[in-house]
Amino acid sequence: MRNAFEIGNGRIEAGTIGRAALPVGAEADGRPKEIPLLICHGEKDGPRLWINGATHGDEPEGAFSIFRLFDQLDPSEVCGTVIGVPAMNVPAFEAGKRGDPLDSFTYDMNRMYPGAADGYPTERAAWAHWLGMKDTCDLQIAVHSGGEHSYLAHMIFAADNPQSLELAAAMGEPWDLVFRSGVGGANPASKMAELGKAGVTVELGGNCRTLTSDFHEIANDLAAGYLNVMRHYGMAPGDATYAPEWRMGHQEALLAPSSGMWVGDKDMAFETAMPAGAPLGNVYDLYGTVTAEVVAPKEGVVFGLRSRPSVLEGEWCCFFGIIDEVRDDLIP
Numbered sequence: 001m002r003n004a005f006e007i008g009n010g011r012i013e014a015g016t017i018g019r020a021a022l023p024v025g026a027e028a029d030g031r032p033k034e035i036p037l038l039i040c041h042g043e044k045d046g047p048r049l050w051i052n053g054a055t056h057g058d059e060p061e062g063a064f065s066i067f068r069l070f071d072q073l074d075p076s077e078v079c080g081t082v083i084g085v086p087a088m089n090v091p092a093f094e095a096g097k098r099g100d101p102l103d104s105f106t107y108d109m110n111r112m113y114p115g116a117a118d119g120y121p122t123e124r125a126a127w128a129h130w131l132g133m134k135d136t137c138d139l140q141i142a143v144h145s146g147g148e149h150s151y152l153a154h155m156i157f158a159a160d161n162p163q164s165l166e167l168a169a170a171m172g173e174p175w176d177l178v179f180r181s182g183v184g185g186a187n188p189a190s191k192m193a194e195l196g197k198a199g200v201t202v203e204l205g206g207n208c209r210t211l212t213s214d215f216h217e218i219a220n221d222l223a224a225g226y227l228n229v230m231r232h233y234g235m236a237p238g239d240a241t242y243a244p245e246w247r248m249g250h251q252e253a254l255l256a257p258s259s260g261m262w263v264g265d266k267d268m269a270f271e272t273a274m275p276a277g278a279p280l281g282n283v284y285d286l287y288g289t290v291t292a293e294v295v296a297p298k299e300g301v302v303f304g305l306r307s308r309p310s311v312l313e314g315e316w317c318c319f320f321g322i323i324d325e326v327r328d329d330l331i332p
């Protein structure tokens with residue numbers, strides 16, 4: 001029988017699903033501050049997959065998709081271990097904000113990961129997560145979305161090593177937009193890649209799609225991707241499926257040219273190739289005059305759009321992707 005998986009305050013026997021928590025410190029009244037973990041410790045050996053949700057507290061897709069994945073896991077059939085982190089930044093999640101509103105110095109956990117043991121509050125939480133993950137992780141998926149102001153379509157930022165590109169491809173058919181990101185940067189995917197492991201950041205959803213069936217659809221879509229990853233690496237029974245090829249490139253943030261009300265073009269299609277000059281949306285002033293038209297700057301693809309109509313000049317309104325190459329060899 002395989003050894004139990006021990007982490008934080010938890011001990012999960014092989015062939016079971018259990019919970020644990022990573023200690024972060026204490027509240028003013030002495031209650032422990034913790035990062036909750038859901039763990040499926042398979043009966044047989046295999047890779048260790050971490051799925052990290054809510055690094056940004058206004059992005060609940062990670063949490064719900066982890067719940068949906070765990071509903072489908074039979075630990076007696078799983079090879080390896082899945083560690084689900086519904087919310088890395090718990091105070092930010094509670095507030096429904098990108099960062100912990102009480103921490104103004106290190107607000108964005110995804111810009112200073114892995115933090116520091118003696119740092120600001122969010123740095124300490126990041127450090128607690130890093131201590132838990134760094135030696136127990138082979139495959140890392142961080143789950144993000146457009147949060148309170150935007151919608152993001154299927155898109156993966158993969159750390160630039162072959163392990164991470166393979167993990168990106170293992171997410172399956174809907175995930176053919178894979179852009180390279182750095183190794184060694186201040187976010188979980190990048191830090192795992194620095195250790196020679198696989199790290200990706202997947203983007204899907206936004207608060208504009210958290211209502212009833214829409215939220216289930218997003219969560220099920222993500223969970224299907226995680227299950228495909230598990231199949232690819234032999235962690236779960238069944239055959240993985242893949243996109244026939246992957247569009248790789250770089251992003252260009254399109255910023256609002258004027259302040260007012262942002263309205264996306266009614267015919268704009270996400271994830272679809274479009275020519276330079278294609279209409280993306282307009283900004284109206286509060287007299288109803290169109291003060292700016294936003295168009296595709298080059299041939300490319302839209303993978304994210306502002307969903308909150310009020311906009312200030314310089315705030316971003318579109319995530320635009322330029323495709324630099326098409327690859328069919330990300331799976332070795």
Ligand SMILES: [Zn+2]
Pocket residue numbers: 055056059110143144145
């Ligand atoms: Zn995010």
